[in-house]
Amino acid sequence: MALWDVxxxxxxxxxxxxxxxxxxxxxxxMAGGTxxxxxxxxxxxxxxxxxxxxxxxxxxxxxxxxxxxxHIGPTATHTQAAASPLxxxxxxxxxxxxxxxxxxxxxxxxxxxxxxVTASPANDTITALRVLRASLILRSERGQRIVxxxxxxxxxxxxxxxxxxxxxxxxxxxxxxxxxGVYLKLGLRRVLAIAVTNVAIVLTLDGSKNxxxxxxxxxxxxxxxxxxxxxxxxxxxxxLSTERIAEAAKRAAQAARPIDDVRGSAWFRSEExxxxxxxxxxxxxxxxxxxxxxxxxxxxxxxxxxKRPPKLCGPTIAHxxxxxxxxxxxxxxxxxxxxxxxxxxxxRMLREDLGLTGAKPGCEEGECGACTxxxxxxxxxxxxxxxxxxxxxxITTIEGLSKGGQLHPxxxxxxxxxxxxxxxxxxxxxxxxAKLLEEIPHPTREQIKTALSGNLCRCTGxxxxxxxxxxxxxxxxxxxxx
Numbered sequence: 001m002a003l004w005d006v007x008x009x010x011x012x013x014x015x016x017x018x019x020x021x022x023x024x025x026x027x028x029x030m031a032g033g034t035x036x037x038x039x040x041x042x043x044x045x046x047x048x049x050x051x052x053x054x055x056x057x058x059x060x061x062x063x064x065x066x067x068x069x070x071h072i073g074p075t076a077t078h079t080q081a082a083a084s085p086l087x088x089x090x091x092x093x094x095x096x097x098x099x100x101x102x103x104x105x106x107x108x109x110x111x112x113x114x115x116x117v118t119a120s121p122a123n124d125t126i127t128a129l130r131v132l133r134a135s136l137i138l139r140s141e142r143g144q145r146i147v148x149x150x151x152x153x154x155x156x157x158x159x160x161x162x163x164x165x166x167x168x169x170x171x172x173x174x175x176x177x178x179x180x181g182v183y184l185k186l187g188l189r190r191v192l193a194i195a196v197t198n199v200a201i202v203l204t205l206d207g208s209k210n211x212x213x214x215x216x217x218x219x220x221x222x223x224x225x226x227x228x229x230x231x232x233x234x235x236x237x238x239x240l241s242t243e244r245i246a247e248a249a250k251r252a253a254q255a256a257r258p259i260d261d262v263r264g265s266a267w268f269r270s271e272e273x274x275x276x277x278x279x280x281x282x283x284x285x286x287x288x289x290x291x292x293x294x295x296x297x298x299x300x301x302x303x304x305x306x307k308r309p310p311k312l313c314g315p316t317i318a319h320x321x322x323x324x325x326x327x328x329x330x331x332x333x334x335x336x337x338x339x340x341x342x343x344x345x346x347x348r349m350l351r352e353d354l355g356l357t358g359a360k361p362g363c364e365e366g367e368c369g370a371c372t373x374x375x376x377x378x379x380x381x382x383x384x385x386x387x388x389x390x391x392x393x394x395i396t397t398i399e400g401l402s403k404g405g406q407l408h409p410x411x412x413x414x415x416x417x418x419x420x421x422x423x424x425x426x427x428x429x430x431x432x433x434a435k436l437l438e439e440i441p442h443p444t445r446e447q448i449k450t451a452l453s454g455n456l457c458r459c460t461g462x463x464x465x466x467x468x469x470x471x472x473x474x475x476x477x478x479x480x481x482x
Contacts, residue, residue: 002343003037003344003345004048004049004343005049006320007050007386007388008049008050009391010051010052011055011056011057013056013139013166013168016166018141019049020051020166021164023047023048023049024164026047026049027050028045028047028050029074030051030053031054031113032077032109032110034384035110036050037383037386038384050386052388053075054389055315056075060077060309062086062087068173068174069171069173070090070171070172071170071171072113072170073113073168073170074166074168074169074170075111076113077108078098078101078106078110078112078115078125079098082095082096082293082299083296083301085296086174088293091128091132091174091175092175092181092289092290093132093182093183095293096128096291097125097185097198097200098124098125099293100185101115103369104300104379104450104453105369105380105432106192106381108302108303108379108380109384112125112170113136113170117159117167119153120194122194122198123195123219124195124198126153126225127198127218127219128200130215130217131201132172133150133215134172135149135170137171138165139168140164147160155223156224175202179204179213181284181289182280182283182284182289183198183199183201184199184276184280184291185199185276190453191453191454192367194263196220197220197272197273197276199216199218199252199277199280200215200219201215201277202215203235203284211235211240213236214235215232216232216277218252221258226255227255228251228252228256230254231248231251231252232248234248245281245285250274252274253270300443301378303439304374304438304439305438309378310377313394315391315392327342327390328391329391330393330395331350331394331397332395332396339353340353341387345387346386346389346390347364349390350395358397358427359397359428360428364383366383368455368456369432369454369455370427370455370456371428373395374435375389375390375393375395379431381454396431397427401430401431408430408434409437409472410469410472411430413472414468417464417467417471419461419464420461425455425459428455429465432451432452432455433451433452433472435451441476443473448469448470
């Protein structure tokens, strides 16, 4: 069954705005799609039309504008923001929040604006952007309006956006040299975890280290992201101290209005708000706010050799796919033309129409990595990628990794190190590992773990998998030395 009726690939914003007006509530903007595809498969949303804006030039920019504000475009991904020197230096809480979203392949597709529009109070970037005092620029054929993020949400998964509007820009002032910020999150596991609760803090300090301004935002403890105003007030007018930090943490917990759900009880969430606020304030006090966030050059992105996001391949003119119109793309080096896949995910097209069964359906929600492929040169999850997005693109699957009958060094290492158990998850692991070694030829063990963090092995074979990647590193190094 088709997940949508028609898929538009557009190349300028005017077309997107026009299509939104024409289809109104029956249309959705498609950028990353990491939330939307799951909603479509679960029938939580049933739009007739998807409007793909990923080929509109310049929409993925992250820049400091002439107005002194940082601007983030609607197709900028979590990976781009987390690895951006501008964001790390002048908006650290946002970089930390983006780094905490999912795992590498998911961050490569998921967008910050998409995270904001989904409007879940557990979403990472909303909390960080609340303390950065961000605003959204919404555009329709009726004009353009600026909405502060604090006024954007009306409830759980509800916003003030009209059906014919699109978020075209995100803006906020960079933190100055007298300000310190931090973002912390508690999940049920280290990666691929929705926040049980999260906290973002920004403090302004004078020359004597007195707190002259404080912003504390709390996520996943109320229908929308909230500010802990009483906790903020406790901090102002004096330097951070053990007593003030403890009192602020206590009052932040009192500001929370959590509920019991499958991820945690209301009592537990309140306790964690106190702990996270205390930890964040102590990090600012000690001037150790990075909290393990890798430097941009050391960050695992799974982009291969690209130092900036690869330019998207595909149509240079607006394209509409519906019915039996073919999806034409390059798969494992061969030109293919696929009919009847316009309402499917890329995973289903690869398996059902091209017979490439290496990419596996596991969770089909972006949480297991069994369907990892390379889309236009970067690691992506085929289960969360619309098949029409592949029109004109280049895709590599596990079947295309070997060349001329010769296995890739990672594949050879998996065999030699006995890193394959049931084998179901193996293609995803191999694709992630091979892209890592293209990007970082000599990764640390921590970088290997990060690269594989989005790939789950239900047989618990991680030790041998990591050892296989390390062995492949040695093998590939010797190969280049010959």
